[in-house]
Amino acid sequence: MNLPFKRDKKIAILGATGLVGLQLIKVLERRNFPVSELRLFASQDSIGKPLLFHKRLMNIQPVDFSNIDIAFFATDGTSSKKYYPAAKEAGCVVIDKSSAFRMDPLVPLVIPEINGHEIAKHRGIIASPNCTTSLLALPLFPLHTAFQIKRIVVATYQAASGGGKKQLQKLLQDAKESTLDLFPHDSALTPNGYVEEEVKMKEEAQKIMRATFALSATCVRVPVIRAHSLAINVEFHLPFTLDKVYEILHQSPGITVYEDRVNNRFATPLFASEKEEVFCGRLRCDASHANTLEMWVVGDQLLKGAALNAVQIAEYL
């Protein structure tokens, strides 16, 4: 991608020692993002800890946004809300991966392949969507443009690393003790029985895609280390053919159709791990219902679901 600016940027990462923070550093390296200065922030007890950027040692510093151009917030909603005023005061642009500002009507919620044009409207902060929402919206948006989504039923298979370092450690322990398990998503329950993750998928996807459709989700964590999978049943207003669906997906940026029907092999979490693309497969007409498509989607939730999307937003800036 050609960067729209020549000047190198002063970058900060808040939450640099977390799973997403560490990925952000890697993605900035791999995509050769033009960085003139990188400041890494984390919790108080991490100050002084070293991390590597382009093979140089960088220490975690006390939070200070002065002269920073772009601050990535790789934190939870509470921390994002706490530090945003200081970042705004310092005049830097925040790219926030937390849920704190996503549904704020004044904050663009962006997947660059879908609504990159909205980045220009920012007032100091741009939100990056929930990881599961990103993996849902990226392949569905071009299909929505063609056939108009009416209703989505989705079940997720989310990796342990989506729950942070603690959950990842628990998975490794479970693997050792042969107590591998899966469980419904651990975000807070809302009054109607859906967990917040399931509500976010609907609200955020609709905001990003500027569309209104029905969506019911069941979010489940599975004992894999990395990459989320989704079983999506999507009904369109307009009729479609599978050939046309393949054609659209083949032309859409960020998506790779991965199907080996002969050997019954499709993208799996292990296959998608550390890859930037989102993989689609198992495309089927739902024979039991008109204008309805079944598809299987897998993507690295730490990359397109988080760090990569944030860096892509920064590249647009």
Added chain:
Amino acid sequence: MNLPFKRDKKIAILGATGLVGLQLIKVLERRNFPVSELRLFASQDSIGKPLLFHKRLMNIQPVDFSNIDIAFFATDGTSSKKYYPAAKEAGCVVIDKSSAFRMDPLVPLVIPEINGHEIAKHRGIIASPNCTTSLLALPLFPLHTAFQIKRIVVATYQAASGGGKKQLQKLLQDAKESTLDLFPHDSALTPNGYVEEEVKMKEEAQKIMRATFALSATCVRVPVIRAHSLAINVEFHLPFTLDKVYEILHQSPGITVYEDRVNNRFATPLFASEKEEVFCGRLRCDASHANTLEMWVVGDQLLKGAALNAVQIAEYL
């Protein structure tokens, strides 16, 4: 359960050394099935191998159905077809867990809680359904009776032991090497892109429930040792209330509603392992669609999904 006969039965198990065969022996023990003789059959190279039944050593024998009352076939379809003529000739009743005869219109396909009355119509063989179908049909049948199912969208989370001993060994190896993965079900692909497991769920469920409804399934294996889970989105013809759904499920045999909403805890595969009941939870009205219910179902596919269901059929005989 009161057994409808007093005389002890002569029992054979074909495929006694497989995962389901071993469970059959355990279930016969635990339910104190009245057995006067137990003959265990397996592949040629297992002959002479010892297995325990009520703490007595039993050796694998060459296949011989003479004087047997009930033969459990814990085998694949090919073996069931191969050995059924000999069993029929010997005059024993076969309870077959393979897919070989399930869709034969002359063979009852039975989940005793749903259609136990059809057992009496057998002509020498009764089929036990696919494990995933059992876990789907058991909780849905009483709801269908009340509200009439129109359409089901289901995504499965199937345990490695559903793929037999080899898949279980691969899982344990993967756990050691941190290469845990999930993958779409490995049964044969049909021309429209669904795998056979997904087609079976529809056909078998309709036969057992004597109902016609739309069903689209996505079957996925997840890296857990035992017990299958299902995320079910079910649309009814008639309106329902959640209170009524709870009331029906609480009264239905074989089902336990397990929900701890306050602590966001629901049945998981580890919890359901080695338990006879099928667990339901995460009951939600799908707010995005009329007359539609979301539910999460977990059950031990080796028990209610296979061995337990077969023994329950034998108890009815």
